[in-house]
Amino acid sequence: MNNTYEVCLVSDSTGETLDRIFLALKAQFKNTEYKINQYSFTRTENQVLKIIDICKKKKKPIILYTIVDVKLAKFLTTESEREKIPCFGVLGDLILSFSKLLNQKASHIPSGQHVMNEEYYERIEAIQFTMNHDDGNLINDIKKSDIILLGVSRTSKTPTSIYLANRGYKTSNIPLVNQDSLPDILKTNPKLTCIVGLTTEPERLVDIRRNRINSLKENEATSYINIEKISKEVEEAKKLFKKYNWPTVDVTRKSVEETAASVIKIYEISKNND
Numbered sequence: 001m002n003n004t005y006e007v008c009l010v011s012d013s014t015g016e017t018l019d020r021i022f023l024a025l026k027a028q029f030k031n032t033e034y035k036i037n038q039y040s041f042t043r044t045e046n047q048v049l050k051i052i053d054i055c056k057k058k059k060k061p062i063i064l065y066t067i068v069d070v071k072l073a074k075f076l077t078t079e080s081e082r083e084k085i086p087c088f089g090v091l092g093d094l095i096l097s098f099s100k101l102l103n104q105k106a107s108h109i110p111s112g113q114h115v116m117n118e119e120y121y122e123r124i125e126a127i128q129f130t131m132n133h134d135d136g137n138l139i140n141d142i143k144k145s146d147i148i149l150l151g152v153s154r155t156s157k158t159p160t161s162i163y164l165a166n167r168g169y170k171t172s173n174i175p176l177v178n179q180d181s182l183p184d185i186l187k188t189n190p191k192l193t194c195i196v197g198l199t200t201e202p203e204r205l206v207d208i209r210r211n212r213i214n215s216l217k218e219n220e221a222t223s224y225i226n227i228e229k230i231s232k233e234v235e236e237a238k239k240l241f242k243k244y245n246w247p248t249v250d251v252t253r254k255s256v257e258e259t260a261a262s263v264i265k266i267y268e269i270s271k272n273n274d
Contacts, residue, residue, distance in 0.1 A: 004033040006058040010051060010065040010076065015040040018066045021090050042067065045075050052079045063087040123168045130165035133172035134158055139183045142172050143192055147267055149173040150182075150241070151198035152233045153224075154208045156251050156259055160198070163260040169267070176237050190244040194267045197241035197248040198259070202231040204252050 011018045015038050026034055039051050055061040063080055067073040073089055080087035132138055133145065135158065142148060146169045149157045157173035164171045175181065186192060209225045223229045241248050249262045
């Protein structure tokens with residue numbers, strides 16, 4: 001029996017919000033397969049009709065949508081019902097509920113969360129800054145960072161930095177190869193900004209580094225994946241963090257999102273203590 005559903009994600013914007021909602025939704029139903037079809041920037045009835053026509057030809061179609069234009073959303077649901085295609089709006093009831101709670105009429109503007117206001121440009125600036133200050137680059141400019149991440153190789157410094165940048169935080173990250181890797185400016189001014197050490201279990205680090213070497217098709221016979229050397233690296237990094245009283249986050253069993261959330265919490269505490 002074919003248990004695969006053709007899920008059509010219809011959005012009047014980039015579809016990022018709907019994609020994340022569906023990821024959370026499908027995690028609740030493990031024994032079902034899905035084939036995803038994405039339709040972004042759907043803003044006319046003609047576009048809707050074309051999507052409906054495509055869905056009619058699929059087996060087990062389901063439509064999920066985020067369309068804030070009430071008239072267009074109604075048109076989509078009506079046409080779906082006509083063709084007996086299951087169709088679910090994921091924002092409609094929420095927008096209505098918020099409208100009643102806040103006693104304010106919703107704008108129903110597509111891409112409302114992507115308006116290019118001051119916050120948007122600050123986030124773009126943070127992303128540019130973070131990309132330029134990745135992996136120990138531009139140390140002389142590091143004092144402009146909101147957050148500085150320190151850690152040995154493969155402790156999620158770069159992906160965490162990029163995630164933080166997308167949240168608007170100018171983030172630098174510095175790899176710790178040895179004691180000399182630490183920039184002098186941080187030694188003389190350990191409270192320069194919010195500095196966070198990332199650490200992990202050595203055994204986990206061996207696996208991550210081995211996968212990295214395999215992906216690069218390099219020789220495995222290297223100290224880069226030697227458990228004794230890695231244990232020493234991790235221990236020396238911990239001593240360094242303790243010496244300068246820098247808070248740490250253990251990334252061993254954390255996703256990038258979870259690591260970033262922990263770093264943001266540390267950042268907020270440090271700002272409140274300033």
